[in-house]
Structure formats: C-alpha cells, structure tokens
Amino acid sequence: MRLAIKNQRILKTKINEENLDEVTYKYFHDWYKSIINKKYERAKKLCINFIKFCKTTIKLSSWGELNINYNKVLISAILFRGLQEFVYIKERTKNKKWNKSNKEVEYNWIILQDCKDRLDFAYQYLTETEIIDNVLNEIQLIDKLFKVSFGIGKYISPEILIKKSVCNICNEDVRSCNHISGRIYNGKVCYGLPVDPSIRAVSLVDVPRDLRCRIWGWQIEGTMLKDVCIMTSFAVDDFLNQDEYQKVGIFCSFVINDNEIFSEYEFINGVNNQHYQANP
Numbered sequence: 226m227r228l229a230i231k232n233q234r235i236l237k238t239k240i241n242e243e244n245l246d247e248v249t250y251k252y253f254h255d256w257y258k259s260i261i262n263k264k265y266e267r268a269k270k271l272c273i274n275f276i277k278f279c280k281t282t283i284k285l286s287s288w289g290e291l292n293i294n295y296n297k298v299l300i301s302a303i304l305f306r307g308l309q310e311f312v313y314i315k316e317r318t319k320n321k322k323w324n325k326s327n328k329e330v331e332y333n334w335i336i337l338q339d340c341k342d343r344l345d346f347a348y349q350y351l352t353e354t355e356i357i358d359n360v361l362n363e364i365q366l367i368d369k370l371f372k373v374s375f376g377i378g379k380y381i382s383p384e385i386l387i388k389k390s391v392c393n394i395c396n397e398d399v400r401s402c403n404h405i406s407g408r409i410y411n412g413k414v415c416y417g418l419p420v421d422p423s424i425r426a427v428s429l430v431d432v433p434r435d436l437r438c439r440i441w442g443w444q445i446e447g448t449m450l451k452d453v454c455i456m457t458s459f460a461v462d463d464f465l466n467q468d469e470y471q472k473v474g475i476f477c478s479f480v481i482n483d484n485e486i487f488s489e490y491e492f493i494n495g496v497n498n499q500h501y502q503a504n505p
C-alpha cells in the first residue's frame with residue numbers, strides 16, 4: 226500500500242475508480258503537448274511515472290487491495306509503454322546519422338515494432354482516438370525512413386513444433402479452458418504458453434508474423450546468413466513481468482542454399498538464446 230501511495234504522489238493526483246479514465250487522458254494530453262513542443266525528456270518522464278504507478282497498482286491486484294478496474298490500468302500501462310517507445314524512436318530517427326550504425330538500426334527497428342504492437346493493442350480500448358491517430362501517422366513516417374534506407378526487407382519465419390500450450394491464467398491446456406487468448410482478465414493479458422517448443426525449420430518470407438525477425442544486408446556474408454533473429458519473446462505486457470526487463474531473442478546462422486531460398490538449411494552454431502537489451 227505504501228508504494229502505491231508514493232507513486233500516486235508522483236502523479237500528483239490520487240487515482241481511484243472514479244477518476245481513472247480522466248487522469249489517464251489528462252496524462253495522455255500532457256504527453257502529446259510535450260511531443261508537439263518537442264519536450265521529449267518531459268514526455269519520457271510522464272510515461273515512466275505513469276507506468277510505475279500502473280505496475281504498482283497491478284501488483285496490488287492479486288491481493289484485491291484497491292477498488293479499481295485493473296483491466297483499465299493494464300491497458301493504460303501498455304499505452305504509455307508504447308508512447309515511451311515512440312518518444313525514443315522519434316528522438317533517435319531525427320538525427321541525420323540515425324541509419325549509420327548497424328546495431329542501432331537493428332535495435333531501433335525492434336523498438337519500432339514493439340511500439341506499434343502496443344499502440345495497436347491499446348487502440349481498440351480507447352474512447353478518444355485523435356491523439357493516437359496522429360501518433361500512428363507519425364509512426365508511418367518513421368516506417369518510411371526505414372523503407373527509404375533499407376527497402377521493405379526480407380524476413381525469417383520459423384516453423385515451431387508445439388505439443389501443447391498452457392493458459393497463463395488458469396494453467397490448463399488452452400484447448401480445454403474458457404479463457405480467450407489476447408483478452409484481459411483481472412489485469413492480465415491471456416496467452417497460451419507453449420510447452421517444450423522446438424524449431425523445425427525456417428523460411429524466408431516477405432510478410433512475416435513477427436517483423437522483428439528481419440534480415441539486414443550486413444548479416445549476409447557470401448552464402449551465409451549470420452546471427453539473424455528468428456524469434457523474439459515479445460508480448461504487449463512483457464515490460465510488466467520482470468523487474469529487470471530483459472527480452473529474449475533466438476538468433477541463428479544459416480547457409481543459404483539456392484542463392485535466396487532456404488530449401489534446405491543448416492544450423493551452423495546451433496540455436497542461441499540471447500538477451501538483448503531493449504529498454505528505451
């Protein structure tokens with residue numbers, strides 16, 4: 226309880242069931258005003274403070290300590306995380322040299338996808354969409370910057386063998402439980418967690434399920450593809466689950482057969498799980 230009160234003080238207004246919507250939109254408007262006035266540091270701070278409050282509140286949900294709609298708090302947290310990522314990517318790409326460092330390009334691309342996925346998720350629950358529409362338009366412009374510098378890209382799509390998936394809400398097999406993947410239950414997004422997944426094959430595609438698995442020109446060395454990302458651990462609420470936020474990606478190296486087609490493939494170094502820092 227003490228933590229919640231402390232964070233509410235950061236927000237200056239005490240949030241409760243009645244004013245939750247009002248305060249969220251007030252912050253949202255404040256954030257947008259900062260963006261328009263190019264006060265990016267302030268915009269970022271607003272996001273961090275608001276997310277902190279949401280995190281603490283959601284933690285309290287398991288004890289039922291506060292009379293508040295936890296689903297709404299979760300949606301707000303995801304929205305503000307997306308906004309925080311937007312500030313980051315906007316700042317990064319305004320620098321003329323934004324596309325010069327390979328590592329940064331790869332990293333910024335991932336943040337951009339995280340940002341889009343979170344804002345798309347939050348969008349469906351917002352009653353007021355004018356600001357978010359403007360933000361999404363700006364994101365399209367950032368997308369264009371990538372397109373101009375690096376084209377539309379080629380992507381990796383993994384074929385994964387999953388024996389079964391377990392629901393993260395009730396721990397039952399997803400085929401027999403009543404929860405629906407992607408819906409929110411008491412401040413938690415529902416997922417199916419795969420049990421012992423194994424990667425069977427990968428293919429090269431133009432339209433992947435996960436845009437983070439992009440192949441970059443600098444990863445191609447002769448007939449080899451080096452350290453390409455074939456899967457990530459992204460989830461819209463992943464930043465809430467760990468205190469030390471770490472994302473996991475699976476990276477592999479391949480021999481390219483038949484020039485461009487992975488009709489056959491071979492893991493060179495086996496599969497590597499790598500933690501990559503993605504905390505804007």
Ligand SMILES: [Zn+2]
Nearest residue numbers: 392395402404
């Ligand atoms: Zn379930």
